[in-house]
Amino acid sequence: MTQQQALYKYCLRLGDDALIQSYRLSEWCSNAPILEEDLALTNFALDMTGRAQALLGYAGQIDGQGKTDDDLAYKRGERQFYNHLIMELPNGNFATTIARLLFTSTFEFYFYSDLMNSADATLAAIAAKTVKEVKYHMAHATDWTCRLGDGTQESHRHMQSGIDHHWMYTGELFETDEVDAILQDRNIAVDMASIQQRWHQSITQVLKEATLKIPAGEHMQSGSQQGIHTEYLGHILTEMQYLQRAYPEAIW
Amino acid sequence: MELMEKAGKIHEELLKSFEAKIERGDAIEPRDKMPDAYRKHLIRQMSQHAHSEVIGMQPEGNWITRAPSLRAKQILLAKIQDEGGHGLYLYSAAETLGISRAEMIEQLHSGKAKYSNIFNYPSLTWADIGAIGWLVDGAAIVNQVSLQRTSYGPYSRAMVRICKEESFHQRQGYEIMAKMMKGTKDQQEMAQDAMNRWWWPSLMMFGPHDSESPHTGDAVKWKIKRHSNDELRQKFIDKTVQQAEVIGLTIPDKDLKWNESRGCYDHGPINWDEFYRVIGGHGQCNKQRMAHHIKVHNEGAWVREAAEAYRLKKEKQLLHS
Amino acid sequence: MATDSQLAMWEVFMQSKPGANYIHAGCVHASDKKMALQNARDTYTRRGEGTSIWVVPSDAIVASNPEDDDMFFDPANDKVYRLPTFYVMPEGAKAI
Structure with missing residues (x-):
């Protein structure tokens, strides 16, 4: 694998994470428990769509075959997507979504904080912008985790089950492969081991404050880096890519 | 008897000073004395307005996950989010009249409060997102611009903010339609079909003709409403016809023609049976x-x-x- | 729960740029301070309208009563000596 190929895939991984997560959050539009929260979740979806544009656009440049951000978002199939599995899982109830957002935004906060020092100037610039956004997502998710965890018995039960449900998908966030190795050698990619440590520390603290338990399960799901996804991704793409697929000649 | 006469007199004096204030063009603020009918009218109108913004998120939300490009998705998300925000501003403004948001939502659910009829039509294709932005928001804006000068301060302030933010909504819809009319035959047909389905309901958004409108009297006298239904409808038609022409869309009204002596367009009869049928709960x-x-x-x-x-x-x- | 509270109401004040006055922007509903601040941010700064936000529980606002307008505000109308234009300055005096 060349550095160019590695960088291309690295950008796809990050871009797909943003794209698919924004898809899920955008499904909350007109579905949130209170109007104010509807606006908040839509804001996050907008942040992520913007990030997907930047990262997929950059991936297209690296690839050098004239592909745009839209080409990459709308014209790849299931096996060519590299987002982490956790991003594509259905929203569930509000607590389920908050649990995922807590896990992913905390991950993204540490990840992009480190990526700001990347030797790749474009990635570093995208990271600098993203860090500000995900810091807010993390604060929002942390606050809601505490409210729901330490709210009523019912909300505690929902929140704990959201945490338990997503737990086995968190290990994958820190997986590395050849792509990471090549780019880390050149100070482009970040060190996942250090991020995992900080993530674990932060999550442990938040769950404790929220009177929630860290799940005991050790087994972690995996596969996205080979483009092996849950069955849910296919349905997302079916819906998301529908117009582009049905009218390939059209420009929208 | 004497007591009742006295009470009647006080009431009359209050009404007189209230109406003098309106006459001077002063804004009415939440703690000012106001006739019950004024308060009731405002609560009805503002909560209906707020509910419309919120319910309107549904037909547009129907297309978020299917938006055909990242840019289109972003714009649509931002727009629907604005609608939610506008609902929120309006609920807050209505709350200054002594009704809570929870009560307003209850009234919506019980059917006591209404929302704009237009959202009882389905958004079937991507072109509907264009038509909703261009025609539905276009019609709403005509009404909202007029309401910026409404007599109740909090309502007027909310409308000023809303108008500032809404200005991109109509443009995004028109841009979608323009792009589709420049596109493939499929796209052009989709756009014209959306135009055909949304044109008449958009005209109905302004409400019944002035001669039939039950609420207009007091609302105009108290400057809640600054223009009549027909005036606003005419304004909308006159500006929209030209926009349709520019991008090659046909307005589905064979009676539509320029009236030289009136200096505006004449339009064909509106199907009020449909209007009342949908208001009555039988829309799609x-x-x-x-x-x-x-x-x-x-x-x-x-x-x-x-x-x-x-x-x-x-x-x-x-x-x- | 008998009545659905929709959470408490808060007044939102925004500063458009450092040094400017805080101006009332509107309201949000929220159960606690942090939520009120975040909801105000997500509702009222979507277009970069602000650099700083205050939120205040609506029931903490004390407002003057319109019926007291005459005693509250009219007495200030004839105190023109509080305005600089009231004073006659000798011709030729500078920087005063």
């Missing part, structure tokens, strides 16, 4: 929209309860620490 989506709102409201109850419970817990802890 009335049940669906309401069922969705009720479901979301009920499903969110435990979240709102948890937030309250958490606050109480924390306050208690603070007290004991």
